[in-house]
Amino acid sequence: MIDMLIKKIEELQNPTVVGLDPRLNLIPSHIKEEAYNLYGKTPRAAAKAFLQFNKGIIDGICDLIPAVKPQIAMYEQYGAEGIQAYIDTVEYAKGKGLIVIGDIKRSDIASTAEAYADGHIGRVKIEEESYVVYREDTITLNPYLGYDSIEPYLGHCKNYNKGLFILVKTSNPNSGEIQDLNIGGEKLYERVGKMVQQWGEAFIGARGYSSIGAVVGATHPQQAEKLRSIMTSTYFLVPGYGAQGATAEDLKGYFNKDGLGAIINSSRGIIAAYSKAPYKSLYKEEEFSLAARAAVLDMKEDLQKLF
Numbered sequence: 050m051i052d053m054l055i056k057k058i059e060e061l062q063n064p065t066v067v068g069l070d071p072r073l074n075l076i077p078s079h080i081k082e083e084a085y086n087l088y089g090k091t092p093r094a095a096a097k098a099f100l101q102f103n104k105g106i107i108d109g110i111c112d113l114i115p116a117v118k119p120q121i122a123m124y125e126q127y128g129a130e131g132i133q134a135y136i137d138t139v140e141y142a143k144g145k146g147l148i149v150i151g152d153i154k155r156s157d158i159a160s161t162a163e164a165y166a167d168g169h170i171g172r173v174k175i176e177e178e179s180y181v182v183y184r185e186d187t188i189t190l191n192p193y194l195g196y197d198s199i200e201p202y203l204g205h206c207k208n209y210n211k212g213l214f215i216l217v218k219t220s221n222p223n224s225g226e227i228q229d230l231n232i233g234g235e236k237l238y239e240r241v242g243k244m245v246q247q248w249g250e251a252f253i254g255a256r257g258y259s260s261i262g263a264v265v266g267a268t269h270p271q272q273a274e275k276l277r278s279i280m281t282s283t284y285f286l287v288p289g290y291g292a293q294g295a296t297a298e299d300l301k302g303y304f305n306k307d308g309l310g311a312i313i314n315s316s317r318g319i320i321a322a323y324s325k326a327p328y329k330s331l332y333k334e335e336e337f338s339l340a341a342r343a344a345v346l347d348m349k350e351d352l353q354k355l356f
């Protein structure tokens with residue numbers, strides 16, 4: 050998986066990931082109105098509107114970026130219809146050649162983790178039949194239950210060429226309350242980083258990086274620099290650029306000297322570009338897809354300053 054991702058990053062000269070985090074207040078009115086007219090103000094309408102919006106966004110940016118990251122919470126809140134919109138979004142993005150990072154942040158005991166692993170990156174078995182359900186290429190996991198909670202996913206990474214991004218240092222303001230705790234002379238996030246690096250060693254691809262990556266927030270550049278030095282072959286998925294305030298200047302320490310090692314996510318900053326300066330005055334609401342494209346091109350240019 051990781052070699053596939055690196056190949057796309059290099060071809061496109063762009064380490065940008067676009068987060069597909071639709072919310073009703075970010076969906077242009079013409080899409081919402083059409084869905085409400087057909088389905089009423091229902092969870093079904095929300096799900097249909099999300100899918101139509103996502104297709105527009107994906108069409109506008111699929112030739113510019115290597116990957117998208119749908120955030121499952123946005124879909125799950127609407128129940129079965131929402132989940133279907135998530136699955137259809139994954140399918141549509143893959144059909145357009147994008148790598149899909151499912152931001153699902155799962156964590157549970159091994160026997161339950163097996164079910165998550167089978168559904169998202171493996172196969173579910175029904176008697177002698179087996180089915181692929183969610184189809185993401187890689188998913189996010191929370192490691193705080195320990196190795197036995199991660200292990201069920203690793204076999205699927207090998208067997209089905211999938212990947213993981215495991216939370217190490219998250220972008221939220223209070224992440225330090227737990228993740229920066231001192232434990233025997235080091236920080237908890239450093240210890241977790243070392244563990245993720247070690248779990249990933251059996252998954253290193255042709256380019257020297259592992260398919261077992263880490264989530265390292267863009268809002269914590271000092272911690273990221275430390276992690277970069279510990280986790281030399283681990284790819285970082287970096288959320289926090291844009292809407293959460295991180296800028297390209299914060300991101301230098303997330304990359305290795307080869308210019309690789311990190312993919313930078315922006316969700317609201319891209320998908321809602323049409324509603325914000327400077328794009329709002331250049332694009333109509335109906336042109337949300339063009340506005341997202343312009344925002345991706347600007348982000349690419351911004352990140353290129355780093356190299």
Ligand SMILES: O=c1ccn([C@@H]2O[C@H](COP(=O)(O)O)[C@@H](O)[C@H]2O)c(=O)[nH]1
Binds near residue numbers: 068218264288290317
């Ligand atoms: O540490 C983390 C882990 C995950 N996220 C997720 O990334 C996006 C960020 O969205 P923006 O609109 O670009 O702020 C969202 O899905 C988060 O759940 C994160 O922000 N930080």
